[in-house]
Amino acid sequence: MTMTRPLFLQVTSSHPAYLGMVMDHGVRHQAYCKKWDYDFLIETPEQMDGPWTRLESILKHLRRGVHSHVFCLDADVFIADFSHDLREMTPSWAYTAFTIHPYPWGHQGVFHLQCGGYSFRTCLASIAFVERILKGRQFFPDDQTIVNQLMIGPEGDKWQQGLRVLPCEWNQTIQNCDFKTHPPIIAAFHGTQALDGNSSPEFRRELMRKVALDYPYKKEGA
Numbered sequence: 001m002t003m004t005r006p007l008f009l010q011v012t013s014s015h016p017a018y019l020g021m022v023m024d025h026g027v028r029h030q031a032y033c034k035k036w037d038y039d040f041l042i043e044t045p046e047q048m049d050g051p052w053t054r055l056e057s058i059l060k061h062l063r064r065g066v067h068s069h070v071f072c073l074d075a076d077v078f079i080a081d082f083s084h085d086l087r088e089m090t091p092s093w094a095y096t097a098f099t100i101h102p103y104p105w106g107h108q109g110v111f112h113l114q115c116g117g118y119s120f121r122t123c124l125a126s127i128a129f130v131e132r133i134l135k136g137r138q139f140f141p142d143d144q145t146i147v148n149q150l151m152i153g154p155e156g157d158k159w160q161q162g163l164r165v166l167p168c169e170w171n172q173t174i175q176n177c178d179f180k181t182h183p184p185i186i187a188a189f190h191g192t193q194a195l196d197g198n199s200s201p202e203f204r205r206e207l208m209r210k211v212a213l214d215y216p217y218k219k220e221g222a
Helices: 016-024 026-036 050-064 124-135 143-152 201-212
Strands: 007-011 039-043 069-073 077-079 096-101 112-121 163-166 186-188
Touching (some): 007 026, 026 039, 050 069, 069 077, 124 143, 186 201
Parallel strands (some): 007 069
8 A cells, every 4th residue: 555645633622622722723724734635634532531542543543554644733733834744844764753842952951842743654663652652651641751751761762763853833832932033834832821821721722713813824726
């Protein structure tokens, strides 16, 4: 089987605010997928077990081997710049890619790899990495902690082979950068408590709606 099309995937709960975030920008993301010839899929499991449900879904699609890539974005993220193909994140030598926040490295030398979106090229290395993340779920509070531990801990030499570190515009969080001076490719709304102390999903949804107006897009064929 020849894998030619990537998969644009979002996995969200039925919580009105989170599902609302996804649906608010669903037409935008369908237009993006049409432009770049992606398959588009939203999954709404009956039960969400934090980030683990999302990772289980990613693993399911990687194992199926139907798609050349699996790109899974959080609910509180939208694609702002349609001129970039997400496949740019994972060239042929890379199995996965993450942005560093703060980038580069931060004023105090403090950084983390941001897991607000997952980018995988379909290959054995990607499958092994997601399996390894899920294996550690009983020992760590969240997926981001595991990913950073795997990449910079004792197993780092193994997992860093094929890791691409991206500049922050590929997952540009609004509290870290001014979008007007540092335009995002992917606009992210994690950690909005840094803006006014409010990180509720309802606040993020409304903020996303407002900011998205600054990033108009053209529907293919329109």
